[in-house]
Amino acid sequence: MNTLFIYYSHxxxxxxxxxxxxxKGAEIRKVFPKKPLPKSFFWSVMTGGFLATIGHKSKLLPWETSLEGFDRIVIGSPVWNARFSCPINRLLSEIDLGGKDVAFVLYSGSGTAPKAAERIAKEYPDAKIICLKDPKKYPDELAKLQELF
Ligand SMILES: Cc1cc2nc3c(=O)[nH]c(=O)nc-3n(C[C@H](O)[C@H](O)[C@H](O)COP(=O)(O)O)c2cc1C
Structure with missing residues (x-):
């Protein structure tokens, strides 16, 4: 399968x-919000957490939205207040996942993402969801990506 991984990372x-x-052969696209989160950890969590709770869609710097040529789209998002991050809220509104095999990789401090998983089950019932606990700190978590291959 031709796989495209589109993601955001703060x-x-x-x-x-x-x-x-x-x-593993996937093509990679990273999106960037026009206005990044504050640098301070405290303010980044306060700002991003609040905006995620209200379902805010962060404006993105221009990016290639065409999914042509890919059979499988994997979306990667950090978990903010148990939800998708705001750049990913925007990304999901800018692409058409119809007819694609879709999977989500969610990375978080706890390794769980209850609200994001709820939204995925509602909007993308066939999508696979992989939840990783801070993989930069716990690289063994990356073994879970094997489920995609
Ligand atoms: C705004 C904000 C909100 C967060 N909310 C959660 C949360 O609700 N649950 C959780 O387990 N981790 C939470 N985290 C931690 C991140 O999801 C986690 O560290 C993730 O791996 C960061 O991915 P990144 O380094 O690619 O941005 C939050 C971090 C930020 C900045």
């Missing part, structure tokens, strides 16, 4: 997932 965990999937 603090590098998503980048570790991207490296791993790239080694």
């Amino acid at each position: 603090s590098g965990n998503g980048d570790v997932v991207a490296e791993c999937l790239s080694e």
Whole structure:
């Protein structure tokens, strides 16, 4: 399968997932919000957590939205307040996943993502969901990506 991994990362965990999937042959696209989170950990969690709770869609820097030529799309998001991160909320509104094999990789401090999983089950009932606990700190978590191959 031709696989495209599209993801966002604020603090590098998503980048570790991207490296791993790239080694397995996936093409990689990273999206960047026009306005990044504050640098301070406290303010990043306060700001991002609040915005994720209200379902905010962060504006993104221009990126290639065409999914042509890929059979499988894997979306990677950090978990913010148990939900998708705001850049991924925007990304999901900008692409058409119809007819694609879809999977999500969610990375978080706890390794769980209850609200994001709820949304995926509702909007993408056939999508596979892989939840990783901070893979930059716990690289063994990357073994779970094997489920995709
Ligand atoms: C705004 C914000 C909210 C977060 N909320 C959660 C959360 O609800 N549950 C959790 O387990 N981790 C939470 N985290 C931790 C991140 O999801 C986790 O560290 C993730 O691996 C970061 O991915 P990244 O380095 O690619 O940005 C939060 C982090 C931020 C910045």
